[in-house]
Amino acid sequence: MTKLLYFAWVRERIGKREEEIDLPAEVVTVSDLLEWLRDKGDGYAEALQQPQVIRVAINEEHVDHREAIAGAREIALFPPMTGG
């Protein structure tokens, strides 16, 4: 089981803050994950329709979409940050 976290409009569109998901073996990279999640329902499709803008952190560290997700305890998806 992997913990998925959603923030800002990704959270609003998916309609939840977090969930535990059992990822299938064919989901190897961050890109694979975003594509796979899009098929989980309308909210996911809406949140992830432009996967290239989604920022991803694995275990609280920014990662590239090409990154492998093997060993991830926690994967967070969110829009570009607007702190400061």
Added chain:
Amino acid sequence: MTKLLYFAWVRERIGKREEEIDLPAEVVTVSDLLEWLRDKGDGYAEALQQPQVIRVAINEEHVDHREAIAGAREIALFPPMTGG
């Protein structure tokens, strides 16, 4: 009569903070003034031995050594500034 002001080591070497001087007609520019003052005594000679390092303000504004001193009420001589 023109008021001359001296600051920092220029003041210390000349040995006074200020003086009123009647400048002769041949003293036209700041450069002329520095050269003319050097002959006024040992303190002046010591303070102004390297005239190119001396900064000058006329009526409280920085000026170049080529500047004419005509009309100056107050001329200040000092080393490069070290504020801030």
Added chain:
Amino acid sequence: MAIAPTVRVQQQDFDLAAEVAALTSGRTDVGAVVTFSGLCRDEGGALAALELEHYPGMAEAEIKRIVSEAITRWPVTGLTIIHRYGQIHPGENIVLVVAASPHRQAAFEAASFLMDYLKSRAPFWKKEHHVDGSAGGWVEAKEADATALKRWDEKGQR
């Protein structure tokens, strides 16, 4: 220089003077302190409040990584970053950066670097709430902020 930076992510306001004092009191090796305070603007009267969402845990971790990078780049004697979250009204503080150093250029550059990195790398998101009751939506990341970040890469490569 082994320094112990201060990083806090909190709902409550901060005290600028106290944070500066914490980096200078009883010390005689600090020549320059630069502070940056980021405040909420009302956008010409349209904005009622900003709602700042953050990723707890990662926010602190990412800011600490940014701070560590600054420490390797500049001879700082102290660094403090405080970032607020929650509801913030116009005129209120959002973020504080304090950089102390023997030298002014290092203090200016470290503070400016930290702000640029906070803007684009720290996991915070701003949502606008309008005076007329409408939800203004999420603030979009600015191209200018990404550009601001790049100048530090270039410097690093020189």
Added chain:
Amino acid sequence: MAIAPTVRVQQQDFDLAAEVAALTSGRTDVGAVVTFSGLCRDEGGALAALELEHYPGMAEAEIKRIVSEAITRWPVTGLTIIHRYGQIHPGENIVLVVAASPHRQAAFEAASFLMDYLKSRAPFWKKEHHVDGSAGGWVEAKEADATALKRWDEKGQR
């Protein structure tokens, strides 16, 4: 922008928090406040005090000219410069610059510009007094400060 900058040349210390509050209180158009505090260092324990001499009248006039220049260059909502003179001990404040603006880059650049100009153009001179009782002599102007000033000329010409 018509702003009323604050320029003070004084013997007594200043209050950083009060000066920042003066530029932000009751306002909702300020997004960024950068402060620079310059402090007296003890140079590894050798320095007992700095004696700051200034040219009364011209010091204020010159700082006001520098401030006017900054106002034409950056969209600032407020600027404050306080420069102390007299005897200053290690750990004590020498100078304060506060720049407030809607935007962070403008606040950083205006404050940095003001400091570079103060260093090389404001009529102040520092004399060192050593712990061992010897007069350390007058601090010499640094080449680096002249160089720091030049970068603003280049920007102006672009």
